[in-house]
Amino acid sequence: MNYLSPSILAADFSKLDAEISAATDAGANWIHLDVMDGAFVPNISFGIPVIKSLRKVTDALFDVHLMINEPIRYIEAFADAGADLITIHYEACEDVVATVDAIHALGKKAGVAISPDTDVAVVKELIPQCEMILIMSVYPGFGGQKYIEATYEKIEAVRGMMIEASKPNMYLEVDGGIDSNNIDKVKDAGANVFVAGSSVFRGDIGANVRELYAIIG
């Protein structure tokens, strides 16, 4: 199964309910929520109260991407707010496995993200521990950036590690700069969860979701 995870960072924040509905009505069943703390990344987005409010308006899977330092401090708050899958950054945790364990202890799925400068080899021992690996295809912090071409090789490498670890269908999410021109190549490299912000929320949201889903199947 392949999933599109529209990132609301690119949505109109004055009408999040309507914009999320436009995406889910067109078939999106994941929503990507980018949380930024102004410290791990040079930007601040939104946090716990916004996620809690949005939880009331949709049943879509909440794919919460925490771009915050030492996220272990806030796992419980995000779980309570309605996150279904919580992704933390490898670079932001003193103890990645303890953070993943904290997510599991609250009955949520756990993902581990790596930023573009992190050696892909670090995920090998994390694959048995979690449900998703997120490969950043831009530097985290902002929507609307250009996809980094060197990401394809990393996706192939991580899918290979997943196969080797007997988790061939594990979630492998790619985030940043994905659009209708490159999503097929991201898929061919081995991704099965595709974050799309600008390419979903700029223009006709429903048509954009349908176009991207038509490619990923």
Ligand code: DX5
């Ligand atoms: C970047 C965020 C991304 C971003 C994607 O820090 O993690 O999820 O919103 O936006 P686009 O698709 O516009 O690159």
Ligand code: ZN
């Ligand atoms: Zn993200």
